Amino acid sequence: MSNIFAHRGSSGKYPENTMLAFKKAEKTGCYGIELDVQMSKDRECFVIHDETVNRTTNGRGYIKDKTLKEIKKFSIKSGWLKKERIPLLDEVLEWAQHNSLIINIELKNDKIRYEGMEELVVQKVAKFNLEERVIFSTFNLQSVRKLKELTNSEVAALYSKKGTNPLLLAQSTGADAIHANQRVMTEKLMKDCQQNGVPVRLYTLNKPVAIEKWIQAGLNGVITDYPELAEQLKKKRAVKA
Template sequence: MSKVFAHRGSSIKYPENTMLAFKKAEKTGCYGIELDLHMSRDGYQIVIHDETVNRTTNGRGYIKDLTLRELKKFSIKRKWYRNEKIPTLDDVLEWAMTTNLIINIELKNDKIYYEGQEEAVVQKVAEYGLGDRVIYSTFNHKSVKKLKQLTDSEVAALYSKKGTNPLLLVKSTGADAIHANHRVMTESLMKDCQQHGIPVRLYTLNKPPLIKKWIDAGLAGVITDDPELAENILKEKQ
């Protein structure tokens, strides 16, 4: 049965990658949440999608150039949610301990490589005792290999390029799972992965026909901005 992951939280209604979006996602009954991680100048794991704060906050600058103290001064600039702040991984994991959610942590280290991020994130997850409830993912396939050396948690290889063979990607990286853009996946490729015991999760499935199509095809994970919609479709299927 397919599992629903809230992409950056319940981000269709609430500001992405915020504690509000994650808490609202949990209320939908979804299986897990997905979040993105960059690293601040002083080594903190910052939950935000872009390399800069420019798009989602009232601040300016690259995460790598800003300290946690500076980042916490910024506010989310989506509609009326201006009291929301950028969370840290600590903020999310501390809250996650009060839930049963699976946490998909995407390391955003493909455009800017953060030296030592893999070790820091794995250590942080271990501090909270959540290793059995975490899935790591990244577009940086060297980082996939590194994570596989550091943790027993599931590690997924992300990709979005057409022509990529997911099974070959698994073989070359040692990944446990595939997370792919739905536009580059076919049912045949997914079945090949499943026959080799490799779960496939697709992003970002937001429209009912797409969600229904992939649930019917036996997709392992629906990664969506609208977990409430996906959960309702899943219940109808059951």
């Protein structure tokens, strides 16, 4: 049965990549959460999808050009949530020690090649003793290989380009799993991976028809903005079975 991952937390209803979204996701009973990591000027790991703070906060500029102190002053854009801030990865990992969620950490180092990001993130996970509950993922294939050298945690290769063979991608990078855009995956490609011991997880599955289709097909992981909906559809499918 497919495992449900809350994409940037329960981001369909709450501000993405915030502690609120992660806590709300936990309450849905989902298997895990997915989050994104960028690095600040003073080498702090912040949980935010974009390279800049422009879209999701009241601030402007690149994460890489700002310090922890500067970033912590920004508020998440949400009319009724004036106190929500960009969380540090440390804050999320500390919170994760008190639940059983699997944490999918996506390193956003494909556009900006943050020097030493892999080592830093792996060290933080080890600090909180969460190695067995973390999946690392990245679009940066060089980074996939580096992570495989640094950690025993699961490492997934991300891709979104049509024509890519996911099994060959996993084999060429040493990735343990494949995380792909739903638009570039077929059931045959998924089965090829699974038959060779490579689990497949797809993003971002939000429509009931798509979620039901892939759960029925035997997808390993549904990455969705609506974990509560996905869990309900999963349970409905289990009852029918």
